[in-house]
Amino acid sequence: MEKQLVCINCPMGCRLIVSMEGDKVCSVAGNVCKRGEEYARQEAVEPLRVLTSLMRIEGREKPFSVKTSAPIPKRLMFDCVNEIFAHRAVAPIHVGDVILANVCGTGCDVISTQEVL
Amino acid sequence: MRTVDLVIIGGGSAGLSAAVGARKQGVEDILVLERSPYLGGILRQCIHNGFGVHKYKEDLTGVEFAKRIADEARALNITCMCETFALSISPEKVVTAMNPSSGLFTIQARAIILAMGCRERSRGALMIPGSRCAGVITAGTAQRYLNLEGYLPGKRIVILGSGDIGLIMARQFTVEGAKVERVVEIMPYSSGLARNISQCIEDFDIPISYSSTVTQIKGHGRVSSVVVSKVDEKRRPIPGTEFEIPCDTLLISAGLIPENELSKSAGIELSPVTKGAVVDDYLMTSLPGVFSCGNVLHVHDLVDHVSAEGTQAGANAARYLRGEVETSETVPVESGFGVNGAVPQKVRRAGTGKVDFMFRPRDKFPACRICVDVDGVCAATYHRPVLTPGEMCSFSVDRSVLAKAKEKIAVRVEV
Numbered sequence: 001m002e003k004q005l006v007c008i009n010c011p012m013g014c015r016l017i018v019s020m021e022g023d024k025v026c027s028v029a030g031n032v033c034k035r036g037e038e039y040a041r042q043e044a045v046e047p048l049r050v051l052t053s054l055m056r057i058e059g060r061e062k063p064f065s066v067k068t069s070a071p072i073p074k075r076l077m078f079d080c081v082n083e084i085f086a087h088r089a090v091a092p093i094h095v096g097d098v099i100l101a102n103v104c105g106t107g108c109d110v111i112s113t114q115e116v117l
Numbered sequence: 118m119r120t121v122d123l124v125i126i127g128g129g130s131a132g133l134s135a136a137v138g139a140r141k142q143g144v145e146d147i148l149v150l151e152r153s154p155y156l157g158g159i160l161r162q163c164i165h166n167g168f169g170v171h172k173y174k175e176d177l178t179g180v181e182f183a184k185r186i187a188d189e190a191r192a193l194n195i196t197c198m199c200e201t202f203a204l205s206i207s208p209e210k211v212v213t214a215m216n217p218s219s220g221l222f223t224i225q226a227r228a229i230i231l232a233m234g235c236r237e238r239s240r241g242a243l244m245i246p247g248s249r250c251a252g253v254i255t256a257g258t259a260q261r262y263l264n265l266e267g268y269l270p271g272k273r274i275v276i277l278g279s280g281d282i283g284l285i286m287a288r289q290f291t292v293e294g295a296k297v298e299r300v301v302e303i304m305p306y307s308s309g310l311a312r313n314i315s316q317c318i319e320d321f322d323i324p325i326s327y328s329s330t331v332t333q334i335k336g337h338g339r340v341s342s343v344v345v346s347k348v349d350e351k352r353r354p355i356p357g358t359e360f361e362i363p364c365d366t367l368l369i370s371a372g373l374i375p376e377n378e379l380s381k382s383a384g385i386e387l388s389p390v391t392k393g394a395v396v397d398d399y400l401m402t403s404l405p406g407v408f409s410c411g412n413v414l415h416v417h418d419l420v421d422h423v424s425a426e427g428t429q430a431g432a433n434a435a436r437y438l439r440g441e442v443e444t445s446e447t448v449p450v451e452s453g454f455g456v457n458g459a460v461p462q463k464v465r466r467a468g469t470g471k472v473d474f475m476f477r478p479r480d481k482f483p484a485c486r487i488c489v490d491v492d493g494v495c496a497a498t499y500h501r502p503v504l505t506p507g508e509m510c511s512f513s514v515d516r517s518v519l520a521k522a523k524e525k526i527a528v529r530v531e532v
Contacts, residue, residue: 063264
C-alpha cells in the first residue's frame with residue numbers, strides 16, 4: 001500500500017510517497033532531506049499533534065489557554081478536548097502548571113500556557 | 118515638557134524587543150507606550166504553538182512567547198506605560214499621548230522607535246456586497262473574542278481568505294466545537310504555510326475552494342448564508358458559478374496592513390508596496406532619529422523575525438543616541454524580478470559589517486538564486502532551494518560589496 005503526504009518541515013513541501021506493508025513503513029520516497037523521512041515514518045503510522053485549547057476556571061468568566069506537554073496522537077485529539085472542556089481549573093495558575101496529568105492515557109499532560117492570578 | 122532619550126510606540130513583540138535591545142546597548146532612559154492594558158500585543162491572543170523556534174529554540178505558544186519577552190523587559194526595569202494612546206508625533210519628535218491617569222501630555226523624544234504593528238483588512242476594504250448584518254468579523258477579532266473574552270462568536274463558519282490567521286482559526290473553531298463549512302480563497306493557491314494547510318485544514322477535512330470569493334452576504338439581523346462564486350484569472354466573479362452556503366458567521370482573513378497613522382503625522386516617507394516606512398539599513402526612517410521595526414515596517418510571517426528586527430532597531434537607536442549614526446549618503450534599493458517590497462529601501466555607503474535584506478517572493482520559485490546588482494552588474498548571489506510568497510526571504514550582504522554602488526542596488530530572483 002502507498003500513502004501520499006506533503007512534508008511540512010520547510011517551504012519545499014516535498015511530496016512524500018510512503019510504501020507500507022500493513023502498519024509498517026517499508027520505504028519513503030520524494031524527500032530531499034532526512035527530516036522528510038522522519039516525518040513520513042511517524043505521520044504514516046501515527047500522526048502526532050500538539051493540542052492547544054482553552055479551559056474554564058472555577059468562579060471566573062474568562063478562560064485560560066492550555067497545551068499538551070508534547071505531541072499527542074491525532075486520533076485522540078477530540079477525546080482530550082472533551083477532557084479539557086469538562087474540567088474546571090482553580091486559580092492561581094502559572095505557566096507550566098500541570099492541569100490534567102496523563103490526559104486520555106497519552107502519557108502527556110495538559111499544562112497551562114498562561115498566568116492567572 | 119518631559120524629555121526622554123528613547124520613546125518606543127507599541128509594547129508588542131517588536132517594541133519590547135527594541136526596548137531590550139536598546140537597554141543592552143546602554144540606553145538608560147527608555148519609555149514604552151502601549152495602548153492596551155497589557156504588554157505582549159497580538160501574541161496574547163495567539164494560544165496556538167509554533168512561536169519562538171528561532172529565538173528561544175523552543176516551540177512555544179504565542180501567550181508563552183509574550184510572557185517571556187515582557188518578563189525580559191521587566192527584568193531590565195524598562196518603564197512601560199500601558200493604557201496609553203499615542204495621538205501624534207511631530208517632525209521635531211514631540212510625542213502627544215494620553216492615558217486615564219495623566220490625561221493629555223507631550224514628551225520630547227531624542228529618538229523614537231515605531232513598533233505599532235499592523236491591522237487586518239476588513240469587509241469594507243474588500244467591498245463585499247450584501248446585507249449589513251451582524252456576524253461578519255475579521256479572523257483576528259474572532260480570535261480575540263474566543264481566546265481573551267471566552268465567547269465562541271459563531272457555530273457555522275465560512276472563512277474568506279486562507280492566510281495563516283484564517284487557517285489557524287479554522288482549526289481552533291473546530292476544536293472549540295463550531296463547524297467550519299468552507300474556506301474560500303480568491304487565489305489559485307493558499308498564502309498560508311504548508312504546515313497550516315496540512316494541520317489546520319486537511320486534519321479536519323475542512324473543504325477549501327481556490328479561485329473563489331464571497332460575492333454576497335445574506336441575512337436579516339444576523340448572517341444566514343453567503344454566496345460563493347468562482348473567479349477568472351483576473352479575479353472577476355464568473356456568472357453562473359454561484360453557490361450558497363448556509364452559515365451564521367463570515368470570518369475575513371484577507372491580509373494585514375501596517376498601522377502607520379502616527380508615521381504619517383510625523384511626515385515620514387512611506388512605501389506604497391510594503392505600506393510601511395521607507396528605511397535605511399539602520400532601520401531609520403526619512404526622519405533622522407526615528408526607527409521602525411516589526412509589522413509596522415513590513416508584515417512578517419514569524420514573530421521570531423519581528424523580535425530580531427526589534428532588537429536591531431533598539432541597538433541602532435542606541436548608536437544614534439551616542440552620536441554614532443551620521444546622516445550619510447544612501448543608495449536606493451530596487452525590487453527587481455520576482456521580488457516584492459525589499460527592505461531596507463536604501464543603504465548607506467559608509468560603515469562596516471553586513472546589511473540584512475528581506476523581501477516577499479512574488480511567486481513560487483524552485484531552485485533559484487537571489488542576485489544583488491550593484492549599478493546594473495551582479496555583485497553577489499545566494500542560492501535558495503525554494504522561494505514561496507508565503508514565506509519572507511532574508512539574506513545578508515557584505516557592505517563592502519554594496520559600498521561601491523554609485524546609482525542603485527537591485528535585488529532580483531534568477532530562475
